[in-house]
Amino acid sequence: MTANEMELVIGLEVHCQLNTASKLFCSCPSGSFGARANLNVCPVCTGQPGTLPVLNRQAVELSFSAALALGCKLRDVSIFARKNYFYPDLPKGYQISQYEEPFSTAGALEIAGPPAKRIGIHRIHMEEDAGKLVHDIGAEELDYSLADYNRAGTPLIEIVSEPEMRSSEEAFQYLTVLKEILQYVGVSHCDMEKGEMRCDANVSVRPRGQQEFGTRAEIKNLNSFRNVKDAIDYEFRRHCELIKEGGKVVQETRLWDANRGVTEPMRSKEEAHDYRYFPEPDLVPLEAEPAMVSRLKSALPELPAAMRARLVSSYKISEYDAGVMTGSRALARYYEDCLKDSGDGAEAAKLAANLISNELLAKLHAEGVGIEKSPVSPAHIASLVALSKNGVLTSKGIKEVFAKVWETREDPAGLVEKLGLAKVSDEGELTKWVEEALSENPKAVTDLRAGKERAIGAIVGTVMKKSRGKADPAVVNRLILEKLK
Ligand code: ADP
Ligand code: MG
Numbered sequence: 001m002t003a004n005e006m007e008l009v010i011g012l013e014v015h016c017q018l019n020t021a022s023k024l025f026c027s028c029p030s031g032s033f034g035a036r037a038n039l040n041v042c043p044v045c046t047g048q049p050g051t052l053p054v055l056n057r058q059a060v061e062l063s064f065s066a067a068l069a070l071g072c073k074l075r076d077v078s079i080f081a082r083k084n085y086f087y088p089d090l091p092k093g094y095q096i097s098q099y100e101e102p103f104s105t106a107g108a109l110e111i112a113g114p115p116a117k118r119i120g121i122h123r124i125h126m127e128e129d130a131g132k133l134v135h136d137i138g139a140e141e142l143d144y145s146l147a148d149y150n151r152a153g154t155p156l157i158e159i160v161s162e163p164e165m166r167s168s169e170e171a172f173q174y175l176t177v178l179k180e181i182l183q184y185v186g187v188s189h190c191d192m193e194k195g196e197m198r199c200d201a202n203v204s205v206r207p208r209g210q211q212e213f214g215t216r217a218e219i220k221n222l223n224s225f226r227n228v229k230d231a232i233d234y235e236f237r238r239h240c241e242l243i244k245e246g247g248k249v250v251q252e253t254r255l256w257d258a259n260r261g262v263t264e265p266m267r268s269k270e271e272a273h274d275y276r277y278f279p280e281p282d283l284v285p286l287e288a289e290p291a292m293v294s295r296l297k298s299a300l301p302e303l304p305a306a307m308r309a310r311l312v313s314s315y316k317i318s319e320y321d322a323g324v325m326t327g328s329r330a331l332a333r334y335y336e337d338c339l340k341d342s343g344d345g346a347e348a349a350k351l352a353a354n355l356i357s358n359e360l361l362a363k364l365h366a367e368g369v370g371i372e373k374s375p376v377s378p379a380h381i382a383s384l385v386a387l388s389k390n391g392v393l394t395s396k397g398i399k400e401v402f403a404k405v406w407e408t409r410e411d412p413a414g415l416v417e418k419l420g421l422a423k424v425s426d427e428g429e430l431t432k433w434v435e436e437a438l439s440e441n442p443k444a445v446t447d448l449r450a451g452k453e454r455a456i457g458a459i460v461g462t463v464m465k466k467s468r469g470k471a472d473p474a475v476v477n478r479l480i481l482e483k484l485k
């Protein structure tokens with residue numbers, strides 16, 4: 001069988017850190033990435049004898065909101081379970097998770113493709129994170145590791161997809177959409193560099209047309225979407241080659257080595273019974289109170305896909321612009337605030353989108369400033385849009401005023417006045433510049449007369465320089481052509 005005759009099958013398990021102030025079962029601060037080791041620990045999250053877990057209400061609400069946003073069913077009653085294993089990063093000797101009765105099942109999300117496709121979500125359950133082991137400390141090879149329990153007990157949800165993705169590109173899109181939804185709802189920051197979102201990829205291949213799945217490998221240690229994609233592509237080739245040579249894929253857990261671009265066996269795949277799961281005796285069953293569920297449901301924000309569709313239909317902007325403007329919930333809010341102030345109309349919507357993507361986002365990115373802290377406000381953008389729509393500013397003038405607003409936070413209309421940046425459309429003034437430009441560009445004039453239309457660019461350019469970008473290009477073009485008649 002060649003790779004073309006084989007079909008790739010992918011299921012993803014994604015862990016997301018819930019955006020809570022404290023840990024899942026104690027009041028230690030959560031999310032202490034970068035903090036001094038073992039600063040945020042207590043007897044509960046280090047598993048001291050005689051301690052009892054107390055479930056974090058905010059973690060439950062965020063978990064339920066995630067499930068609702070992903071169209072999942074909420075189970076009326078779900079059960080916490082102990083997953084037992086020994087590892088030095090797990091002080092209790094077990095992890096509190098959910099097993100047979102997770103809080104949520106049967107959801108889906110939609111990827112754009114093409115073709116657009118619904119990817120099923122098998123289940124979502126809540127669990128606590130383990131601590132972190134630090135190996136290879138410093139330059140010398142040490143024969144010991146250090147344990148940091150700050151992360152132990154951090155609230156997570158694990159989102160398990162159906163094995164319904166068929167290419168690494170689909171897996172990439174699934175993760176992109178998932179992350180966007182979780183961020184919109186405020187469930188998680190999903191910062192992969194801080195380990196707030198982690199992904200394991202289950203990969204198998206089968207001959208096209210075969211119903212039954214092939215044996216899967218589970219790839220761990222994927223800390224970017226790029227790595228997920230590369231690891232899946234690598235596994236696909238590995239499985240195909242193995243099968244072509246008459247070998248067999250074994251079910252195992254593998255690690256992705258991003259430096260070498262290969263996966264390596266880590267351990268044979270553990271089975272559920274290895275963990276001796278049993279219901280957590282220290283926690284009561286978790287009920288999904290109808291009143292709480294309906295409150296959370298009505299508090300869900302508009303989700304990114306719906307928001308994009310609405311922006312396209314109500315403001316007539318392109319799918320592309322709508323995608324950029326809904327890059328985050330804060331940006332989407334900013335954009336709509338701009339439009340509220342600049343009145344409706346497709347032209348204003350387009351101008352505002354252009355200003356935001358070409359000027360504002362570029363500047364925010366370059367300065368490392370978040371949209372929430374932007375010195376240029378939506379009212380400033382609305383005013384710039386009006387100045388451009390009413391023909392007061394050339395496109396160069398807009399850039400200049402924008403830069404000044406960024407520095408001074410002053411009102412754009414006032415700045416235009418103060419800096420004398422208003423567009424010049426007055427024919428008398430422009431004619432003088434046009435005449436000078438014609439005599440300074442004899443070659444362009446000859447070319448233009450000979451029918452080389454593009455030669456006009458040099459002449460317009462000279463006028464622009466003389467006017468410091470303020471000349472109205474439409475009038476300048478017309479004047480040049482009239483003079484040469
Ligand atoms: P675990 O990995 O903990 O044993 P599951 O058996 O529930 O958990 O499967 C985990 C993930 O593996 C799910 O996302 C599922 O879609 C995916 N999966 C299961 N079988 C296959 C397969 N043959 N090929 C690819 N993915 C698979
Ligand atoms: Mg797994």
Ligand code: ZN
Binds near residue numbers: 026040044
């Ligand atoms: Zn604690």
